[in-house]
Amino acid sequence: MPMSISSPSPAPVNGSGKGRPVPVLWLSVGVLLLAMAAWPFRGTLRQRLLERTALIAAAPSSDVVSQTIESSPDPAGAILAAWSSGHVVPRTVALQELNQMLPRLQPLTPSLQEMVLAASLDPDNSVRELAVGMLGLIVHPLYPSVLASQLTNADPEIRLLALRRLKDLPSASGLPLAASQLDAEDPRVVGTALNLLGRWTHQDFGVRLADTVSVNQEIGGLPEIQPATREMTRAGAERAKRWLAEHSSEFPTKIPQEPGPPLPPASTLDAGEMELHLVNGETVHLSDFRERRVIVNFWTTWCSACVAEIPILAELQRRHPDDLVVLGISLDGVPDDHGHAGGHDDHGAASQPDSVPTLRDLQKQVARFAERRGMAYRVALDADNRIGGRFNGGELPTTLLIDAHGRIHRRFIGARDPATFEAMLTDL
Numbered sequence: 265m266p267m268s269i270s271s272p273s274p275a276p277v278n279g280s281g282k283g284r285p286v287p288v289l290w291l292s293v294g295v296l297l298l299a300m301a302a303w304p305f306r307g308t309l310r311q312r313l314l315e316r317t318a319l320i321a322a323a324p325s326s327d328v329v330s331q332t333i334e335s336s337p338d339p340a341g342a343i344l345a346a347w348s349s350g351h352v353v354p355r356t357v358a359l360q361e362l363n364q365m366l367p368r369l370q371p372l373t374p375s376l377q378e379m380v381l382a383a384s385l386d387p388d389n390s391v392r393e394l395a396v397g398m399l400g401l402i403v404h405p406l407y408p409s410v411l412a413s414q415l416t417n418a419d420p421e422i423r424l425l426a427l428r429r430l431k432d433l434p435s436a437s438g439l440p441l442a443a444s445q446l447d448a449e450d451p452r453v454v455g456t457a458l459n460l461l462g463r464w465t466h467q468d469f470g471v472r473l474a475d476t477v478s479v480n481q482e483i484g485g486l487p488e489i490q491p492a493t494r495e496m497t498r499a500g501a502e503r504a505k506r507w508l509a510e511h512s513s514e515f516p517t518k519i520p521q522e523p524g525p526p527l528p529p530a531s532t533l534d535a536g537e538m539e540l541h542l543v544n545g546e547t548v549h550l551s552d553f554r555e556r557r558v559i560v561n562f563w564t565t566w567c568s569a570c571v572a573e574i575p576i577l578a579e580l581q582r583r584h585p586d587d588l589v590v591l592g593i594s595l596d597g598v599p600d601d602h603g604h605a606g607g608h609d610d611h612g613a614a615s616q617p618d619s620v621p622t623l624r625d626l627q628k629q630v631a632r633f634a635e636r637r638g639m640a641y642r643v644a645l646d647a648d649n650r651i652g653g654r655f656n657g658g659e660l661p662t663t664l665l666i667d668a669h670g671r672i673h674r675r676f677i678g679a680r681d682p683a684t685f686e687a688m689l690t691d692l
Contacts, residue, residue: 322351322654323351323653323654324351325353326353326356329353329357329358330360330361339369340376343362347359347383352655353653355383355386356388356390356391356394358379359380359383362379362380366401370402377402380399380404382531384396384399385413386530386531387674388533389422390675396410396411396414397429400429400432405524407432411429412426419674420448420449423453424452427442427456427460431463435464435515436520437520438464439461439465440517440518440519442457442464443457443504443505443508444517444519446458447501449683451489451494452477454500455471455473455475457501458471458500458501461504464515465507465515469501470496532667532672533675534670534671534672535671535672536670537550540593540642540644542644543634543644544643551670554669555668556587556588556589557587557667558589558591559589559590559665559685560591560666561592561662561664562660562662563593564595565630567661569660569661570661571637573679574637574638576679577639577641578641580689582640584689590641592634592639592644593644593651593652594643595656596645597621597648598649626645626647630643631643655675661679662675663680665688665692667692668692673691674688
């Protein structure tokens with residue numbers, strides 16, 4: 265017997281005998297009313313949408329982030345949003361914009377002060393340098409503690425940053441901090457400390473800052489400290505120690521332990537995932553190297569400073585074959601400030617400025633270059649700037665130090681010597 269299908273029940277009727285209005289009609293009316301209510305605020309809503317789009321992107325243009333912050337009706341809020349993005353470019357631009365707006369945003373809100381204080385201990389050296397300078401300008405009560413914390417850093421560039429700021433402090437606070445650097449390995453650090461001590465004590469310890477400048481190696485071109493420079497700074501440091509010991513009642517060198525709130529812990533950044541196309545044809549991911557420390561080095565064949573540090577990176581990989589991965593990411597093919605997107609061949613000859621090499625040509629060029637230069641570590645090409653746009657920022661060489669869990673502990677620009685690399689890796 266066929267199954268019967270019952271007809272739908274008639275729509276209920278109200279007291280007037282008419283059917284209820286169709287729900288879609290009410291929805292349409294509601295949308296129209298909302299649109300009418302929002303119309304006067306359309307500019308603000310559009311601005312908020314643009315801000316969110318610019319500030320949450322992993323690799324936005326620096327100019328776009330700057331324009332977004334500067335055109336925002338709430339620049340302080342836009343700065344905080346860029347900082348909270350967790351991405352290198354927006355965070356750096358946020359600090360740069362705050363630095364420029366500092367006079368008109370004074371006094372800083374507690375949120376902005378917390379942001380600057382955290383940035384002074386950031387893994388990104390560029391961010392850290394900006395933040396330390398701002399803390400001095402706003403006379404933050406933790407400024408002396410921040411400078412003291414930089415002086416224990418494994419990177420001599422960070423120590424130099426702090427030493428150059430010690431002149432902002434009274435001698436009672438600054439002198440003990442400068443004296444703590446007399447046994448540093450880097451002659452530039454010792455020389456800067458001696459210069460400060462001489463300024464406060466009116467003594468000449470026999471070392472000029474100009475005497476501590478490094479000299480580029482004849483082969484390779486890396487900056488190198490001459491043995492005579494090391495001996496001179498060591499002798500100056502010994503003279504300063506003897507003099508300070510004899511005048512300890514007038515110039516105490518013990519670092520005062522001033523009570524106050526502790527500094528926030530040093531932060532790290534999430535490196536996220538990276539898909540790398542190696543010049544040998546392999547494809548690897550950053551997540552493939554969990555449980556190992558990773559050095560990511562952005563370079564190009566035409567960058568002399570990048571090429572000079574290749575032997576250092578190769579030696580680090582040789583020393584640590586099991587617990588370290590060095591990734592050299594070439595940005596050949598990414599246009600420079602002059603629009604040149606070429607690379608260099610294995611003989612060092614540059615592509616013609618008006619030529620546009622194909623991706624395959626670039627890959628061959630970089631592969632030949634890597635073999636010729638002895639790059640005994642993984643080398644990838646990032647010609648479309650997918651990864652470089654997230655972490656590089658346009659200056660070379662740029663290096664990231666990533667721990668075994670995918671967290672960035674350091675980002676810095678410029679070469680470092682083997683001893684500094686080893687010390688920083690030990691910190692990981």
